[in-house]
Amino acid sequence: MFRTLRTLLMALLMAVAATAASALPAQAAAELPGGKANFVVSLGHLKDGARNNWVRLGTYEFDAAAGTVSARMYVWDHAVPKAREGTGTVPDSSCSSTDLKSTTHVLACQIKTAGGFTGSPTELRTGIYTLQNDTIDGVSTPTVWIKWNHTTAWTEKWAIETGTNLARLSFLHNTKATTGYGYGSNAALTTRRAMTTVQAHPSTIRLQGTTWAKDVTGTSGGVFHHENFRTCETTTWCLTYLQPTSSTACQKEGGCPNYGGGTASNISSIQYYLQKLSNTDRRDTLWHWCTCLAVERNELCYTGNSHVKPMYQIIDDTGTFRGWVGVEASYYPGTLTDPRKSDMFSVFRLADWT
Structure with missing residues (x-):
């Protein structure tokens, strides 16, 4: 009789424990956001009239067993300008020219990138994460909450979307940032594709982002060809x-008063350079400028x-x-009464899934 009673009590306790466990919210342990471990992420704090803007770019690595996440980020702070730096690459004569009148090739210039991007990430953070479902616009949506181990409180929340062989993070909340993008997979963060593969990508790549210039935030969009x-x-x-x-985009605010218009030569063109920065990670850089700006300076x-x-x-x-996630960190290189007003920042994605 006592053995029967003991068996019944054990069964009851196990049932209660199972019920309690099923009532707990979804936890990070043994789960990954969208089933993916490795994400590339761009973040920014961009506000009208602000001088405390910043942009961050890097990677998030999720560890399901520990319920932790590690970030390795490059940081560009509005209040701490960084000069552009050369990448050491000048495109060869098959894809560039020293002839300013060329209408087919960019000029043979050393490609520039944002200061510090040729080195290692300067911000390393760790945190814990939790997966759950939240109601967003009346729809139950998977989300990831991250709490960073930081000197000040820093949490963020993303909606998780799953696609073919890829997960996407859509910005919902961040204690410090105002915008951001993230994409993840289980490919190693050392995996990257060559520039020939990028150029031959068969799908349309679209731009979406937030910009800051002249004290005003805006949006960017369109097809990236x-x-x-x-x-x-x-x-x-x-x-x-x-x-x-043939547009007047390069003549804004008198940037090209003498050479901004017309289509007779490449003076009204825009120079674009896209470069790989590493064989061991996914860093690329995009550099572009209006041809007429150089002509105005006799450069x-x-x-x-x-x-x-x-x-x-x-x-x-x-x-x-x-595609890519990216940021712009273009600090005005000259002397003005308020040079920081002429800085240009953005947080964006160029992707075939936007």
Whole structure:
């Protein structure tokens, strides 16, 4: 009788324990956001009239067994300007020219990137994460909450979307940031694709982002025509594109008062350079500027306020290139009453899934 009673009590306790466990919220242990461990992420704090803006770019690595996440980030702070730095790469003659009148090739200039991006990430963070379902716009949506081990409180929340061999993080909340993008897979963060593969990518790549310039935030969008870039025969790690334009985009605020208009030569064009920065990670960089700006200064290669945009490749589970997440950190290089007003920042994605 006592053995029967003891058996019944044990069964009851096990049932109660099972019920209690099923009532707990979903935990991070043994689960990954969208089933993916390795994410490339761009973040930014961008506000109208602000001088405390910043952008961050790097990687998040999730450990399901421990319920932890590690970030390795590059940081560009509005209040701490960093000069552009050369990458050491000048595109070869198959994809560049020293002839300013060329209407097909960019100028043979050393490609620039944001200061510090040729080195190692400067911000290493760790935190814990939790997976759960939240109601967003009336729909139950998988989310990931992250709490960073930081000197000040720092939490963030992303909606998780799953696609073919890829997961996407959609920005919902961040204690410090105002915008961001993230994509993840189970491909190692050392996996990247060559520039020839990037140029030959068969899907449309679209731009979406938030910008800051002249004290005003805005949005960016449109198709990024990677297929128009030239592959270089010798400097195979870079692509170039001379974009013809008859618009007045390069004449804004008097930037090109003498040479901004007309289509008779490449003076009204935009110079685009896209380069791989490492064989061992996913860093790429995009550099572009209006040709007329260099002509106004009587320069072959523009030394003024060009656009430098560090990026990380998005790679899916199969190792396929899917685009980039990136930021712009273009600090005005000259002396003005308020040079920081003329800095240019952005947080963006260039992806075939936006």
